[in-house]
Amino acid sequence: MKNTTRYPRDWQWPGDAKICVSVNMAFEDFLRASQVTLEKTSNKIDHFSLSYSDYGWKSGVYRILDLLDEVGIKASVSTNGLAAERHPEIVRLVADAGHEVNAHAWANDQLMRDDDPDAELAEIRRCTQVLTQATGGTRPVGWVSPGSAGSANTLGFLKAEGYLWNGDDASDDLPFLKDTPHGPMVITPRVNIFHNDYAMWIQGKNPPQVIWDGFKDTFDELYREGERGSPKWTELTLHFHMAGRPTLIPTVRKCLQYARQHEGVWFARKRDIAEHALKRLGGAKA
Incomplete structure (x- = not known):
């Protein structure tokens, strides 16, 4: 179908889908504190905050995986190396269910620095090894x-x-290639910020309804663009220790069931999206 929008990129999804929908989960662990705390304790480890993140492997992961089974969708899960080292059985459960396990650095409250490249390369290699072992031999291809x-x-x-592929970007609605000294990397931009459980529910202190409102409006607008020959991509982000709580599950179910009601929707893991992008774009730059 001819693109009748002003968006300049010529794009197609497999099966000429009007829209791509993905689910990105997050399995995170922390050294000092998670994203939620009751009191600021900068001078010590925040034990309550760490217990908040423990909900993910103790309870939340099972609820989210059950929901994905219910709606028949395979997802990607951004996984800290520390989480995989401490709870390899959870990573194996996710991998055995057919979901992609991608790397999410070592600990979620520890960032890499521009001026310490040796430490970053060592961390990438350490994460790769731990995740490969935890999945039973499947090496991560996304970060x-x-x-x-x-x-x-x-x-x-x-x-x-x-x-x-790498997801440290928020500059487009579609994947693109970026040159590196070692060849092109597929960039899978953050198309999930406005239906991300952390950004919109926990950090934003909004009711769960705001995620449904944002997802539906985004889906409807992009679906219309797809019908006009300019297909795009949107994603729902679910942290095991956040969206895995019973409060948010009905909203997530509503979002995914809504997308399921439409024809011409490609549900894909990030790996599938990146492989399609690499095939479609070849060696072209962004």
């Missing part, structure tokens, strides 16, 4: 830095270590 806060060296290191 998202905590907070998408990668360094100036991240893309080059990832490409050299055999990674396919």
